[in-house]
Amino acid sequence: MTMHGGAEAGEEIPGILHLDMDAFFASIEVRDDPGLEGLPVVVGGAGARGVVAAASYPARTRGIRSAMPMASARRLAPDLVIVPPRIDHYRQVSAQVMQLLGDVVAETEQISVDEAFLDVRGARRLFGPPEQIAQLLRRRIREELGLPSSVGGSVSRAVAKIASAQAKPDGMLIVPAERTAEFLAPLSVAVISGVGPKAQEALARIGVRTIGQLREIPRSTLARALGPRAPEIAALADGSDRTGLGHRARDRSLGTERTWDEDLTDPDEVRRRITTMADDVARQLRRSGFVARTVVLKLRAPDGTTLTRSSTMDQPTASGERLRSQVIPLWERERPAMPRLRLAGVRVSHLEPGEGAFMQSELTARSAGWQDLETAMDRALERFGSASLGRGSTLSSATDQARRPGTEPGEQDDGPARRLGR
Ligand code: DCP
Ligand code: MG
Numbered sequence: 001m002t003m004h005g006g007a008e009a010g011e012e013i014p015g016i017l018h019l020d021m022d023a024f025f026a027s028i029e030v031r032d033d034p035g036l037e038g039l040p041v042v043v044g045g046a047g048a049r050g051v052v053a054a055a056s057y058p059a060r061t062r063g064i065r066s067a068m069p070m071a072s073a074r075r076l077a078p079d080l081v082i083v084p085p086r087i088d089h090y091r092q093v094s095a096q097v098m099q100l101l102g103d104v105v106a107e108t109e110q111i112s113v114d115e116a117f118l119d120v121r122g123a124r125r126l127f128g129p130p131e132q133i134a135q136l137l138r139r140r141i142r143e144e145l146g147l148p149s150s151v152g153g154s155v156s157r158a159v160a161k162i163a164s165a166q167a168k169p170d171g172m173l174i175v176p177a178e179r180t181a182e183f184l185a186p187l188s189v190a191v192i193s194g195v196g197p198k199a200q201e202a203l204a205r206i207g208v209r210t211i212g213q214l215r216e217i218p219r220s221t222l223a224r225a226l227g228p229r230a231p232e233i234a235a236l237a238d239g240s241d242r243t244g245l246g247h248r249a250r251d252r253s254l255g256t257e258r259t260w261d262e263d264l265t266d267p268d269e270v271r272r273r274i275t276t277m278a279d280d281v282a283r284q285l286r287r288s289g290f291v292a293r294t295v296v297l298k299l300r301a302p303d304g305t306t307l308t309r310s311s312t313m314d315q316p317t318a319s320g321e322r323l324r325s326q327v328i329p330l331w332e333r334e335r336p337a338m339p340r341l342r343l344a345g346v347r348v349s350h351l352e353p354g355e356g357a358f359m360q361s362e363l364t365a366r367s368a369g370w371q372d373l374e375t376a377m378d379r380a381l382e383r384f385g386s387a388s389l390g391r392g393s394t395l396s397s398a399t400d401q402a403r404r405p406g407t408e409p410g411e412q413d414d415g416p417a418r419r420l421g422r
Helices: 022-032 072-075 085-106 129-143 155-166 178-184 198-206 209-217 219-237 269-290 320-334 355-362 365-384
Strands: 016-021 041-044 052-055 081-083 107-112 114-119 148-152 173-174 252-264 288-301 307-315 339-354 393-397
Touching: 016 155, 022 041, 022 052, 022 085, 041 072, 041 114, 041 393, 052 072, 081 393, 085 107, 085 114, 085 129, 114 155, 129 148, 129 173, 129 219, 129 307, 148 365, 155 173, 155 178, 178 209, 252 269, 252 288, 269 393, 288 320, 307 320, 307 339, 320 339
Parallel strands: 041 081, 148 173
Antiparallel strands: 016 114, 016 148, 041 052, 107 114, 252 339, 252 393, 288 307, 288 339
């Protein structure tokens, strides 16, 4: 569907597309076993603590959703078909999808296992207007990979993502620049990325439930309700953000956390493990080409009490040494209050693209030495393998943070699973 608006010369083209696969893991299972077509199918753990990772649209009409306990899903659909996850397979299909997108459009940015932004403003001459490119992509994914997908388009990244969700399942919705406000007005503020349950509550208290209402509220009232994030949310709400592709790294985070079978009490042991995690995170940063400004320590006591403490640096870094020097003091400070630990995690946020930034911030002889050393260590570890590599690590967008990393889909830990970052 295209919302009609005159395409006059000089007008801004809604050429930022957001493509998201429909019911991704479940659709792959249905494709591979056509007998499942039309049935309420979920991918996830069938055990007592199992969780729904993906739900087919027939399952969704029964009220079943991702992250729901499997027991609840079973109650909603006694004829539920539960398929155990095949993560490696989904990862391969994900790579095929991304490859196909890259074949057609030069400017793509994968943001999760099954979604990507595409900038098609430059592809117009070759492939036609955005709606035509969107349909081409959806058709090729359907024909070559046998899978349904949906696409949203807008002049704004945030609005493109909202539009693809509105287009689901198996649809397309391109919002011309001048129809943006009208498109957004009736939608719940909950569709804005970054507006979680808390912000929704705060907005509800000032009588704001829809994006249209949010736009009517004076900025000062909004600032009181939402705090420092008010201007950013207001910009998203009126579709005026013009962030290009690949510039949202600061909204991402990356990290690792471990739960231990036995409580940890020995301070030297804790220090050693946090140090290892900081090094792991630094290595992930270097591998993905980012530097980070903020480091976050998470601690959980055996009774479940959880706290997070963060520290923001003047200069962003990808150095394990620097991360350690920030995160160890955070732990030292909390140690008296939390002498026994069940879980610890190290995460970095406010990421920025790497190379240049790394050079600027690390250009002292000493830290340049660290960089060399750490890069050499990366190579050695990659060659010999490391038990600590790869597990419990994700790179996720801020909007995904409600989906906790560190667990396999279909297993319940302390939250719904979302392990496939990038
Ligand atoms: N996923 C998961 N755990 C979650 C959410 C998602 O393991 N809590 C996995 C399964 C999904 C895939 O990631 O299939 C993609 O996530 P989406 O949020 O895009 O959800 P779907 O593709 O399943 O459905 P939609 O059609 O709403 O995009
Ligand atoms: Mg999807």
